[in-house]
Amino acid sequence: MAIAPEQSVIVVGAGPTGLALACELAAAGVSCTVLERRLAPSTQSRAMGLYSRTMEVLDLRGHADALVALGRPVGRMVPARGARVDFAELDTRFPCLNVIPQSRTEEVLQQRALDLGVTIERDAEVYGLTQDGSGVTLQVRTADGEWEESADFVVGCDGAHSAVRELAGIAFRGRTYDIAPILADVRLRKPPPDDVLVVSGGGGVMVSVPYGDGLYRIAVARRDRPWTREPVTLEELGEVLTRALGFDPGPYEPEWLARFKIHQRIADQYRTGRVLLAGDAAHLHSPLGGQGLNLGIQDAVNLGWKLAAEVQGWAPAGLLDSYETERRPQAERILAATDRATRLATASSPLVTSLRRAAMARALSHRRIRKAAGEAISGLRTGYARRGASGARLSVRAGQRVPDLTVPRAGGAPVRLYSLMRDGRFLLLDLGEDGRCAAVTEAWGSRVSPVRVGAPLPELPGVGALLVRPDGYAAWVDGTGDADGRERRMRSALHEWCGEEGPAPQPAVSEAGRAGAAAPGAAAAAEQAPSPVEQA
Known part of the structure; x- marks a missing residue:
């Protein structure tokens, strides 16, 4: 067809x-x-598993709440005995691994x-x-x-x-690695703690993630178990889990058993x-x-x-x-x-394993390091080159993730920043008193959604204007001084990121696309999209 x-x-x-x-x-x-x-x-x-930043970028388009309802939050990872990473310490609406x-x-x-x-x-x-x-x-x-x-x-x-x-x-x-891990979704009679657990030693590593209701995702790899096409049995799984954990967790009722290659x-x-x-x-x-x-x-x-x-x-x-x-x-x-x-994790040397565990436990005993590790694992530290960056030292830099702030709109009710981005446009936050930057965006038509901010944002000290990319990263940031210069720099940033002034060409839309425009998902996005200069 x-x-x-x-x-x-x-x-x-x-x-x-x-x-x-x-x-x-x-x-x-x-x-x-x-x-x-x-x-x-x-x-x-x-x-x-969906980590915090992935949930945030899905939340930009309104997908996240349905995934939260279907998933199970896991708040901690134990990457080695005596070491932990607490996702609950993260500054995000999704401080967990969403297991789904x-x-x-x-x-x-x-x-x-x-x-x-x-x-x-x-x-x-x-x-x-x-x-x-x-x-x-x-x-x-x-x-x-x-x-x-x-x-x-x-x-x-x-x-x-x-x-x-x-x-x-x-x-x-x-x-391709010369090991062939086993993957299983299985119930355990004697389960490990309800964290993301990583256990390594003796040339092997085991990872368990709780789905809830007694079901666990298990992945286990050993250097002494090369690739084979032989099907995985419950007995084999029980044997390798016992070696990894030091006790028999009693696997039963497997929903899935498989071997896979790592590339x-x-x-x-x-x-x-x-x-x-x-x-x-x-x-x-x-x-x-x-x-x-x-x-x-x-x-x-x-x-x-x-x-x-x-x-x-x-x-x-x-x-x-x-x-x-x-x-x-x-x-x-x-x-x-x-x-x-x-x-x-699969090193066969007991000394290497012992040193790794001790170093990780010592490092993660410090809250600052533990939080940084959680941010890195969860993707919250992901950032891009500072294209179009201002020379000023500001609280948010170009290329940096913009958190889901509560935005007090001028003349309107406060709203979550991510809820303003459902339709996939650039978002301009104009924190100036005169709204000049918001007015500038009118020349770029529907490509930019401007919002006048009605009160200072504690999370953005010293920021006069912020252009947010459709994927939730800062495109351009400017300070509070020099309003005339800011307007000029604003135009330059819009040219760099949003092309030439004037209405954007409209693509041809198929009958399916026209039907979709009236569908519930599209209607919800249109309903939440702000007006050309948001002041309501």
Whole structure:
């Protein structure tokens, strides 16, 4: 079934990364279709933890509350005996690891995508790809036949064995570990504490995460257990858990038992022409720490607004390329950290294990270090290069995460900052008394949502104006002095981030997109969007 000729973006892969990207594009008004090889959504839990920053970027578009309702908050990680990381100490609306099966995350994002008018085609295998300066054509087949799909851009969110990546000729370099961990969702008669628990020693490592109601996600790896195709048995699982924990936890009623390989790979490039990659199609790493799903969703939220700007014709030069410039270093950092942690955790030397435990326990006994570790694990320390930064030393810097502040609007009720960003636009907070910066944004039409702040914000001392990117990071910040200069700098920042003045070109929208505009999800976003100059 071919899609409409005005189709703007095809996303290949209906996992969490692909669905999150489709939601971003649809919220920005870009027509989008998702192609998925699987006939039906996965019922396996697979990845199962959403950290604080991932929950925040999902909250920007109103996805988070449904995920909170379906998940279970876990407030602490024990990375070694005698060491702990308390997520409850974090300054965020989501101070925990939200434990939720990947299948439920996909359900939430798929329903939101459908509400926004996204078309999802299942049983659709991509087997060919060509592109030129005007678009991309995919060859697709199902049990009913073969056809071609065309779009302005294609994004491969189709996982480790990405067909899009291979067809685009992008190398995926790295290595495969010589260990083969066991993964299980299982009940335990004698469970460990209800924390994220990491136990290592004797050449092995075990991670347990509580789902609640007696069910645990267990991952266990040993250096002396190489890859085999033999199925995992409950007896084998019980034996390796007993070696790791020092007691028999009594596993029973397994919902899932599997062996898997650990890869460490990264694509040579995230973009070639009109083809882009995100999620596991772009990077793979050790699952120790549970970062893969989070990295992919944050890829999607970073890419979505930039790709929408490119499709709609208002993107300033280099904006779309900044997707790789910003996200690749994050992946490289995670690859390095998880590789180092995996090698240390599976070290066969008792001395190495003992020294590692002692050093970690000593470091994490300090609250400041413990909080910094929690922020790093939870993604709250993620930031980007200071593009368009002011020279002033301010409480928020360009490229830095902007927390979900309570904003006292001039003449209106206070509101959460993230609730002002449901529609995926830039947000300007004008803290000046005359509203001059808010007035400047009118020349950029619907690309910027200005809000006049009616009272000082304690979290932003010395800030006169703040331009927030659609993904919740500061694009530009300016101080309280020199109002004339601030207005001039404001115009420069808007040109740099939002393109030229004047109304943005409107993309063609398919019938599905028009239907989605009236759907509950889109209606809620429109309802919460502020007026051109928010003063109510």
